[in-house]
Amino acid sequence: MDREKVIIKVSVQGIIFNVILVIFKAIVGLMANSIAIILDAVNNLSDALAQIITIVGTKLSAKEPDKEHPYGYGRIEYISSAIVAVLVLFAGVTALKESAVKTIHPEPAEYTVAALIIIAVAVVAKFLFGRYVKAQGVKVDSQALIATGTDSFMDSILSLSTLVAALISKFAGLSLEGILGVILSLFIIKAGIDILKETLGSIIGDRADGELTVALKKRIREMDGVNGAYDVILHDYGPSRSIGSVHIEVDANMTADEIHLITDRIMRDIYDEYGIVLTVGIYASNTDETTKEMRKNIWANLADYEHVIGSHAFFVDFDRKYISYDLVVSHKAPSFNAIAEEMKAKTEELYPDFKAVVNIDHDYSD
Numbered sequence: 001m002d003r004e005k006v007i008i009k010v011s012v013q014g015i016i017f018n019v020i021l022v023i024f025k026a027i028v029g030l031m032a033n034s035i036a037i038i039l040d041a042v043n044n045l046s047d048a049l050a051q052i053i054t055i056v057g058t059k060l061s062a063k064e065p066d067k068e069h070p071y072g073y074g075r076i077e078y079i080s081s082a083i084v085a086v087l088v089l090f091a092g093v094t095a096l097k098e099s100a101v102k103t104i105h106p107e108p109a110e111y112t113v114a115a116l117i118i119i120a121v122a123v124v125a126k127f128l129f130g131r132y133v134k135a136q137g138v139k140v141d142s143q144a145l146i147a148t149g150t151d152s153f154m155d156s157i158l159s160l161s162t163l164v165a166a167l168i169s170k171f172a173g174l175s176l177e178g179i180l181g182v183i184l185s186l187f188i189i190k191a192g193i194d195i196l197k198e199t200l201g202s203i204i205g206d207r208a209d210g211e212l213t214v215a216l217k218k219r220i221r222e223m224d225g226v227n228g229a230y231d232v233i234l235h236d237y238g239p240s241r242s243i244g245s246v247h248i249e250v251d252a253n254m255t256a257d258e259i260h261l262i263t264d265r266i267m268r269d270i271y272d273e274y275g276i277v278l279t280v281g282i283y284a285s286n287t288d289e290t291t292k293e294m295r296k297n298i299w300a301n302l303a304d305y306e307h308v309i310g311s312h313a314f315f316v317d318f319d320r321k322y323i324s325y326d327l328v329v330s331h332k333a334p335s336f337n338a339i340a341e342e343m344k345a346k347t348e349e350l351y352p353d354f355k356a357v358v359n360i361d362h363d364y365s366d
């Protein structure tokens with residue numbers, strides 16, 4: 001089954017499941033005069049709402065790209081996940097407020113055995129359902145489903161605390177609903193913040209997954225005619241929709257048609273294997289001994305710069321008398337320009353007949 005269908009199926013199941021819980025809990029809560037159980041019902045209602053948002057988000061994000069949004073609508077999913085996270089946060093804050101009031105003014109609640117059994121069944125059901133939703137979310141890489149699953153799990157703990165408090169109040173005459181509620185609402189708030197952080201990270205633009213970028217470079221490096229692969233940049237337009245670029249090193253004396261065959265194969269293979277649209281940039285590398293010697297002498301200076309984490313694309317044009325290379329500089333470096341200027345000066349000092357061009361690459365990926 002494809003991703004969209006799984007998300008919608010699980011969300012519809014969630015809506016039905018939560019609406020049933022809402023009905024049962026509302027009846028039990030009203031009969032027992034328990035604000036904790038009524039709140040729990042409200043919380044389940046907000047879960048059903050979150051699942052409706054997930055369905056709408058998934059439907060909208062599956063829209064085909066058009067002239068105005070040529071990269072598609074995939075990022076809508078991050079926005080719907082953020083809304084779900086805000087709902088979780090809201091539920092947490094509401095629960096905290098009510099529990100705080102309860103701690104200060106405990107109210108006696110009257111639980112019947114039937115009510116306790118219904119709550120117990122709801123706890124187990126919600127726990128199992130949360131696990132199921134989260135597993136499906138991990139399987140199809142849906143932040144919204146993972147968020148919903150995590151939320152259900154937290155909810156089941158919250159309901160469990162209501163149950164424990166109810167048992168204690170029934171058999172020991174001690175009201176603990178309030179304090180337990182405070183502790184658990186703090187957990188719900190934390191879960192909401194965590195989900196929000198993750199989805200906002202995706203919207204702002206996260207560092208590409210290191211394992212993926214390392215694997216991409218390795219795969220490209222192994223292709224015929226490629227001497228090196230660097231500077232992978234990936235832009236994510238929603239789950240499993242990435243566009244990016246890579247720079248490869250090829251022998252300086254290759255012809256355009258030879259290079260064309262290489263870049264064409266890289267673009268096709270990477271698209272087929274990873275579903276990523278990659279643009280390929282070219283570095284010419286000369287492999288003669290003189291160049292190797294120059295590279296060694298010049299790059300020996302790099303040991304002075306703790307923020308330089310890589311160097312590549314060393315090229316010497318002996319006719320036009322210029323040397324160029326790229327330095328990958330960490331984001332911690334106080335000034336990118338200063339490093340480039342100093343290295344340029346050192347290069348020209350070592351080889352006074354040449355003009356040096358030092359390009360700075362930002363540390364976009366591993």
Ligand SMILES: [Zn+2]
Pocket residue numbers: 230231247312313326361
């Ligand atoms: Zn580069």
